Amino acid sequence: MNQLRKFMYGRHGFDQFSQFILWVAIILTLISSFTRLDFLNILAYLLIIFAGYRVFSKNTKQRIRENYKYVSVINGIKGKFGKIKRTISGTKTHKYYLCPKCKQTIRVPKGKGKICITCPKCKTEFTKRT
Ligand SMILES: [Zn+2]
Incomplete structure (x- = not known):
């Protein structure tokens, strides 16, 4: 050894x-x-x-x-x-969206109806139904 x-x-x-x-x-x-x-x-x-x-x-x-x-x-x-x-x-409880401007993936909770999502990266706002 x-x-x-x-x-x-x-x-x-x-x-x-x-x-x-x-x-x-x-x-x-x-x-x-x-x-x-x-x-x-x-x-x-x-x-x-x-x-x-x-x-x-x-x-x-x-x-x-x-x-x-x-x-x-x-x-x-x-x-x-x-x-x-x-x-x-995460797809059961959350939905994933791509920011239309910078393509950042954004996770939002499901079942909230029509909501306004703000991109955490570029602050672009867009409306989606969850
Ligand atoms: Zn963005």
Whole structure:
């Protein structure tokens, strides 16, 4: 254990991005075993080598930058999905309108009859039935 720690000293180690690369490699291996697409297997090996290179890399600054990029992309995707989910789950109690001027999405409660909506972004007023 001590030797491993000595070996890993100054090296980047396992991070989310390496984990993701390994998962992709595993999935590619599975797909290639079902479909006999051998190039996927080769690609999986290359990915494993790449993940290994990142784990043992001594250029930690560069690796941290890569991981940061990966995490921000993932968080961006998660944020988008969250927004879609909120839009779907909110349709029972709320209605969504687009501002005619700046295209901002505006959420208004349902069942209020004809109401005047003011865009929070550009202050444009428009009337809609909810
Ligand atoms: Zn607007």
